[in-house]
Amino acid sequence: MSPVTPPVMLRLHGYAVSNYFNIAHAALLESGVRFEIVECRASQTPEFLRLSPMGKIPVLETPQGWIAETVAILGYIEDCFPCLLPTDPFTRARQRQLINVVQVYVELPMRSLYPGVFMGATNSSAAIETARQTLDRSTIALRSLAQPQPYLAGEQAGHADLFAFYCLDLAERVSREVYGRSLLHELGLSEWAQLMAQRNSSQIVLAAFAEAFGAYLMEKQATYPFRAGESIRG
């Protein structure tokens, strides 16, 4: 008798241009659980807002319902299929601390400059200055918080690594374009980024990103000179 394949219980909705989608995709790959990807874009339609109340991607479809917000998605995957967090409460909290700093004080200010870099628009000098001020503070914070050994929270890759890796990939591109600054170099994370890029999950996610991002930039008529893997070289 041939083995019965269990039905797919999880579907990740979104697409590979999104760094948040890529974090969730990587966590699913790392967990080893079977899942499907349903390609879709963020939307403010009433139908999509019922699934993802802020209209953002990614959103995870589970047997019990829908989960939006990447931190919540990672938490759910980890609770069901533990593999990326240690059991020690202190180390778990330190990973969350790092995730918050990356998300709020690096990702968001750099995202505010996406229009001028990736979307064929222009960033105002006020927006560039505001983002720089936050970035100056967060890079100081991250220099003490993110010290690879060889991963950000120790010997095993964890949520903080996935979060930082995919957020810094785009943040690095923006900071190089706008400020001529390499965040990975400033943070001493170039070797860590190369280590992360070698993971099986990263190779799958980064290949999907390269294809989707090239198409996205063409659609937006952005002049950004995209080269896959460039940001990781530090």
Ligand SMILES: N[C@@H](CCC(=O)N[C@@H](CS)C(=O)NCC(=O)O)C(=O)O
């Ligand atoms: N806090 C959200 C952020 C997700 C997010 O910003 N997703 C972007 C794509 S990378 C999006 O959906 N943007 C569309 C929008 O903001 O309307 C999370 O953690 O999942």
